Amino acid sequence: MTANLLEFDLEGLAVFCERLGEKRFRATQLFRWIHQKGASEFDQMSDLAKSLREKLKVHAHVQALPVLSEHVSADGTIKWLFNVGDGNAVETVFIPEDDRGTLCISSQAGCAVGCRFCSTGHQGFSRNLTTAEILGQLWFAEHFLRRHLKVDSRVISNVVMMGMGEPLQNYSALLPALKAMLDDHGYGLSRRRVTVSTSGVVPMMDRLAADCPVALAVSLHAPTDALRDNLVPLNRKYPLDELLRTCTRYLAHAPRDFITFEYCMLDGVNDQPEHAEALIALVRQHGRDGLRCKFNLIPFNPFPASGLLRSPQARVLAFAKQLQDAGLVTTVRKTRGDDIDAACGQLAGDVKDRTQVQTRIAQQRTIMLRPVDEISR
Numbered sequence: 284m285t286a287n288l289l290e291f292d293l294e295g296l297a298v299f300c301e302r303l304g305e306k307r308f309r310a311t312q313l314f315r316w317i318h319q320k321g322a323s324e325f326d327q328m329s330d331l332a333k334s335l336r337e338k339l340k341v342h343a344h345v346q347a348l349p350v351l352s353e354h355v356s357a358d359g360t361i362k363w364l365f366n367v368g369d370g371n372a373v374e375t376v377f378i379p380e381d382d383r384g385t386l387c388i389s390s391q392a393g394c395a396v397g398c399r400f401c402s403t404g405h406q407g408f409s410r411n412l413t414t415a416e417i418l419g420q421l422w423f424a425e426h427f428l429r430r431h432l433k434v435d436s437r438v439i440s441n442v443v444m445m446g447m448g449e450p451l452q453n454y455s456a457l458l459p460a461l462k463a464m465l466d467d468h469g470y471g472l473s474r475r476r477v478t479v480s481t482s483g484v485v486p487m488m489d490r491l492a493a494d495c496p497v498a499l500a501v502s503l504h505a506p507t508d509a510l511r512d513n514l515v516p517l518n519r520k521y522p523l524d525e526l527l528r529t530c531t532r533y534l535a536h537a538p539r540d541f542i543t544f545e546y547c548m549l550d551g552v553n554d555q556p557e558h559a560e561a562l563i564a565l566v567r568q569h570g571r572d573g574l575r576c577k578f579n580l581i582p583f584n585p586f587p588a589s590g591l592l593r594s595p596q597a598r599v600l601a602f603a604k605q606l607q608d609a610g611l612v613t614t615v616r617k618t619r620g621d622d623i624d625a626a627c628g629q630l631a632g633d634v635k636d637r638t639q640v641q642t643r644i645a646q647q648r649t650i651m652l653r654p655v656d657e658i659s660r
């Protein structure tokens with residue numbers, strides 16, 4: 284089997300070149316051809332020695348996942364569905380804005396964490412993606428967009444690891460992909476323009492801080508352990524106090540940065556004034572001036588299996604105001620690509636659930652926080 288060169292960061296590619304009996308610096312040329320120019324045919328790489336190109340043809344290839352479908356929203360959002368085999372698919376979403384182009388990337392086929400409000404979580408977990416499958420989403424999207432828009436310069440300015448999966452539960456594949464994104468010979472993205480979103484895998488947050496302290500988003504969704512245990516089951520293993528202490532440690536590696544707390548607004552569940560009050564107190568408990576953070580309130584995208592509803596817009600705005608009045612930077616996420624179901628996991632369909640996540644969520648669902656009919660009244 285030949286090696287997929289999307290599997291490597293620059294260091295990994297240098298080791299691969301050495302194994303072929305080539306000098307390490309060849310890796311830099313090769314890396315630029317692949318990531319900066321989008322080349323996948325070795326004959327295109329005109330400044331590489333012919334002997335190296337011949338070796339590469341025998342031992343290597345450059346290939347992203349096959350595209351199953353492409354959906355373009357009226358607002359310009361593009362969503363690709365990639366085939367990861369075995370009847371499973373993952374999603375990648377490009378969100379164009381005036382001052383940036385953001386790509387939302389998946390890290391796993393399905394997810395084992397099983398958050399109650401998440402469509403991916405309800406589908407169960409099939410497998411981790413490889414580095415080539417993670418990085419290949421960026422490689423494909425960037426060069427597809429350049430061809431499509433007929434431009435030579437970079438189109439994707441920001442990457443968020445917020446698609447399907449918990450990236451920190453696939454750390455060994457994630458890390459080389461992040462390094463390639465930051466590498467000046469790769470995509471040259473700044474550390475602050477690459478965001479890893481986690482539900483709170485505490486030990487891996489510490490690893491990420493030491494290895495590659497990119498921007499960190501934490502799926503918080505609740506101000507108390509009792510509520511978060513129910514919404515984000517990983518909280519039972521790593522409760523809020525431990526999670527927020529880890530956030531503080533993370534910021535020591537990323538001076539002048541802040542943690543983004545994602546907070547999905549669920550009608551009657553976590554959107555009341557007392558929840559906002561408890562959130563303010565929680566942040567203030569950590570650090571003399573509070574934890575350096577920003578809140579991102581997310582309108583919930585309802586799907587029937589969740590048994591949950593979207594908070595009314597007026598309540599979302601009142602919640603945001605309460606946090607802002609307490610001095611916390613708070614934004615409300617705009618919904619994008621509604622016409623193409625751009626929210627995570629809504630197109631991919633059920634994955635082959637190898638870890639019985641669906642069964643666990645179904646059991647958990649029997650503990651309703653409030654009956655749905657009462658919430659909707």
Ligand code: SF4
Binds near residue numbers: 394402404447481482
């Ligand atoms: S919100 Fe993230 S961690 Fe939770 S189930 Fe969905 S993909 Fe997994």
